[in-house]
Amino acid sequence: MPFSAKSPARAERGLRPPRPLAAVLLAFEAVLTLSTGYLLALLVAARDSIRNPAEPAAADGEPLRLAVLIPAHNEQSGIEATLESLAACEYPAGSWRTIVIADNCTDGTAACCARAGTEVWERTDATQRGKGFALIWALQRLFEEQEGSVEAIVMVDADCTVSANLLTAIDRRLRSGASAVQVDYVAGNPEDSHVSALRFGAFALADTVRFLGKQRLGFSCGLVGTGMGFRRELLERTPWTATGLVEDGEYHLHLVLAGERAEFVPGASVSQAVPTSMRASSEQQARWERGRLQLIRNWSPRLLGAGLAKRDVVRIQAGLECLLPPQSLIAAGNLGSLLAGLLLGYRRLSGLAAVSLVAQATFVLGGLRLVRAPAQVYRALLLAPLLVAAKMRLYARFLLGRGPSGWVRTEREAPPGEGS
Numbered sequence: 001m002p003f004s005a006k007s008p009a010r011a012e013r014g015l016r017p018p019r020p021l022a023a024v025l026l027a028f029e030a031v032l033t034l035s036t037g038y039l040l041a042l043l044v045a046a047r048d049s050i051r052n053p054a055e056p057a058a059a060d061g062e063p064l065r066l067a068v069l070i071p072a073h074n075e076q077s078g079i080e081a082t083l084e085s086l087a088a089c090e091y092p093a094g095s096w097r098t099i100v101i102a103d104n105c106t107d108g109t110a111a112c113c114a115r116a117g118t119e120v121w122e123r124t125d126a127t128q129r130g131k132g133f134a135l136i137w138a139l140q141r142l143f144e145e146q147e148g149s150v151e152a153i154v155m156v157d158a159d160c161t162v163s164a165n166l167l168t169a170i171d172r173r174l175r176s177g178a179s180a181v182q183v184d185y186v187a188g189n190p191e192d193s194h195v196s197a198l199r200f201g202a203f204a205l206a207d208t209v210r211f212l213g214k215q216r217l218g219f220s221c222g223l224v225g226t227g228m229g230f231r232r233e234l235l236e237r238t239p240w241t242a243t244g245l246v247e248d249g250e251y252h253l254h255l256v257l258a259g260e261r262a263e264f265v266p267g268a269s270v271s272q273a274v275p276t277s278m279r280a281s282s283e284q285q286a287r288w289e290r291g292r293l294q295l296i297r298n299w300s301p302r303l304l305g306a307g308l309a310k311r312d313v314v315r316i317q318a319g320l321e322c323l324l325p326p327q328s329l330i331a332a333g334n335l336g337s338l339l340a341g342l343l344l345g346y347r348r349l350s351g352l353a354a355v356s357l358v359a360q361a362t363f364v365l366g367g368l369r370l371v372r373a374p375a376q377v378y379r380a381l382l383l384a385p386l387l388v389a390a391k392m393r394l395y396a397r398f399l400l401g402r403g404p405s406g407w408v409r410t411e412r413e414a415p416p417g418e419g420s
Contacts, residue, residue, distance in 0.1 A: 022346060029337040029352050032330055036359035042213030043363050047370060049216040049266075059175030064151040066096035066167060067142060071134045072158035076107040079158045083116050086156070091167040099142075100158070103134040109158075131225075132243030132250075139240055143232070150232060157226035160270045161188070169268035170229035179234040180255060180262040183227035184208055188271035190374055197380035198387055199274040201368055204377075205327070209367040211264040219317045220261040223252040227270035234260065245291030253299040256318040257306060278390065286394055289326070296322045328391035330360055331384070 068086060072079055079100070086098055102110040102122045113120045123137055135155070142150060152174050156162060163169075166183060173181045185207045190200035211221040225248035238258045242250035252262055303319030306312070325333070334357045341350025368377060 025349050029349055032333045033352055033356040035324055035330055036356045039363040040359055042210050043366050045216040046209045046212035049212045056176035063092050063095045064171050066152050066154055067150045068098045068154045068156060069138055070100045070156050070158050071103055071131045072100050072109050073103045074105050074107045075158035076109045076112050081161055082158055083118055085161040088164055089167045090164050101134045101138045104129055132247035135240050152232055153230050155228045160226050160272045163269045166268045169265050173263060173265050174229060174231055178263040179231045179260055181229045181265050182221055182223050182262050183265045184269040185224045185227055186269050186271045187274045189273045190377055193276040194380040194383050195278055196274050196276045197376045201377045204371040204373060205367045208371050215264040219314055220256050221264035223248040223262055244294050245287050249295050256315055257303055328388040332388050
């Protein structure tokens with residue numbers, strides 16, 4: 001048989017992967033493209049929310065009697081700033097109380113808070129350790145007090161500072177009909193390092209932008225563990241039982257499964273100084289990502305099942321959002337698909353990956369612009385590949401069975417210029 005050279009078109013077809021592999025690669029990239037499409041939809045809804053805010057009407061009646069719970073484990077060095085910011089809140093005197101839960105503390109947290117005139121509840125339990133258990137204990141004790149003494153509960157972490165309108169904003173939304181609310185959560189030190197600037201961007205995109213979008217679309221916005229407010233009746237009919245690595249996300253999904261929604265209050269905020277080094281940030285990320293995998297396993301199937309059975313889009317959305325990959329994994333997956341498509345001559349795969357990469361970049365840059373991120377956040381994006389690589393190593397650790405399995409306190413870093 002005479003020799004005949006293959007045409008370029010035939011040669012290109014010869015490089016393509018077998019059909020089963022091609023189908024798997026295309027399905028994988030389709031999931032990533034759907035994820036970026038969902039994020040873009042949230043960005044559009046968030047922009048509309050900012051341009052056309054729909055604030056609830058002011059509720060009549062007296063302000064709610066509030067209890068602000070602050071779970072604290074060895075927070076002596078920083079809790080005074082939290083208490084000072086709360087003391088500056090614009091809320092009627094006598095209508096609220098602050099309670100610090102000194103949980104298994106071995107430092108002077110309790111004495112420090114008592115000297116400041118703050119009510120302190122000390123708890124010691126060597127087996128049930130962590131924020132979730134501390135909240136269960138404190139809420140039970142609080143509700144055993146005289147009926148009606150507290151009408152709503154606000155939860156603030158011991159390493160946060162709050163905006164002066166925190167309590168008034170939460171009170172207004174709760175008295176307007178909400179049962180659970182979440183204020184804006186901000187990384188307060190983007191100027192300290194490139195790592196903290198990246199964390200500012202991550203918080204802004206994952207919390208502010210997505211919460212605004214979900215609120216606009218009628219979904220449950222989510223809870224982030226600090227700056228949360230609840231009606232007492234809600235916590236009594238759906239008790240706090242969350243004790244996992246991400247107890248806030250766990251309780252949020254519990255609420256959604258029970259038919260409740262958390263509403264976003266963007267006009268008030270809590271601010272937290274985030275780690276400035278890659279090592280400390282990675283340790284915090286390891287706990288969050290391990291917790292997220294627990295949520296997928298324990299809650300996503302239940303929410304999807306209940307949502308489909310009841311034809312409830314709020315439950316379905318919450319169950320599906322558990323499966324949404326982090327930005328770093330979306331970026332790594334898109335880049336991998338793009339390279340695979342180019343190397344194998346599979347244009348459909350590389351084209352879809354390119355579209356998804358553009359959509360992701362639009363979400364990131366558009367979201368940062370929406371929240372008016374400082375210039376150092378945009379500069380820090382140049383280090384995003386290092387963050388992606390760190391996430392890949394983190395998931396490799398998980399596949400090898402390594403990583404945190406229980407609650408671990410994030411170590412506090414000394415402010416710049418202090419200590420070593």
